[in-house]
Amino acid sequence: MRTLTILGLAVLRLLSQQPQHPYEVRQRLREQGLDHLIKVTHGALYHTFDVLTKAALIEMVETTREGKRPERTVYAITDEGLEVALERLRELLSTLQPEYPTYCAALAFMSLLPKQDAVAQLEQRAVLLEAALASATTGSDALVKRGVAAIDIVEIRHLQAHLRADLDLTRAIVEDIHEGRLEWRSGEQSNEGKTDG
Structure with missing residues (x-):
């Protein structure tokens, strides 16, 4: 897998708290004000879920449906996903990344x-x-x-x-x-x- 993106790290962090579907993750990003730090578009979020699933960092745990709404797939973080998230976070906290403001x-x-x-x-x-x-x-x-x-x-x-x-x-x-x-x-x-x- 390529380097874990900031959005990917955010998804793993939120899934480490509890299994959620992508819409819930997006709502929590807003509630916590993280959408001001991370660019979150509908497409980017669903792409991130796909990438994380293919890399076995998250897994589908159930599919739910409320009323006439479309089915929602609930995801959970895997042990490997937690390891990758922790390693990436250590790297981001401890090193200087070149920025071009x-x-x-x-x-x-x-x-x-x-x-x-x-x-x-x-x-x-x-x-x-x-x-x-x-x-x-x-x-x-x-x-x-x-x-x-x-x-x-x-x-x-x-x-x-x-x-x-x-x-x-x-x-x-x-x-x-x-x-x-x-x-x-x-x-x-x-x-x-x-x-x-």
């Missing part, structure tokens, strides 16, 4: 814009970051009120930390531009106008 790339090329245009875009980003941070905080508070255990939403703390750091950096860059600490040579093809960060 688009905002970092945009900052590297920012001097292509006229200074005031760049400031306007950064200020717009700061507004969006403030809203995203407020939304993440509200969502986290709501999950805690619903009784979701802190360990099950620790990733929201990570998200909030990244949003705060992004917001602080964006505000600092805007201030550096306003205060003249960033020399601006719009459109030049030299590296002299780049920031250190």
Whole structure:
């Protein structure tokens, strides 16, 4: 099997709690706010169930039908599935994976814009970051009120930390531009106008 995807890991984690059908898994991903961290489409979820089944990491345990609804197949994690999930999780927690954030790339090329245009875009980003941070905080508070255990939403703390750091950096860059600490040579093809960060 290829490397276990994040969605695959999420499915294995939820099935380790109890057998479920794909629709239930999707609902739980939403309830726990994981759909903000993992892209979950209907097709991707069912494909993941197929891949995990073929790799013997999960298995069908029963098929149920409620009323006139279509049959739903309930899946459970296998012992091998749990082993693979634990190994992948250890790897993800303990190693640094190369990431290529688009905002970092945009900052590297920012001097292509006229200074005031760049400031306007950064200020717009700061507004969006403030809203995203407020939304993440509200969502986290709501999950805690619903009784979701802190360990099950620790990733929201990570998200909030990244949003705060992004917001602080964006505000600092805007201030550096306003205060003249960033020399601006719009459109030049030299590296002299780049920031250190």
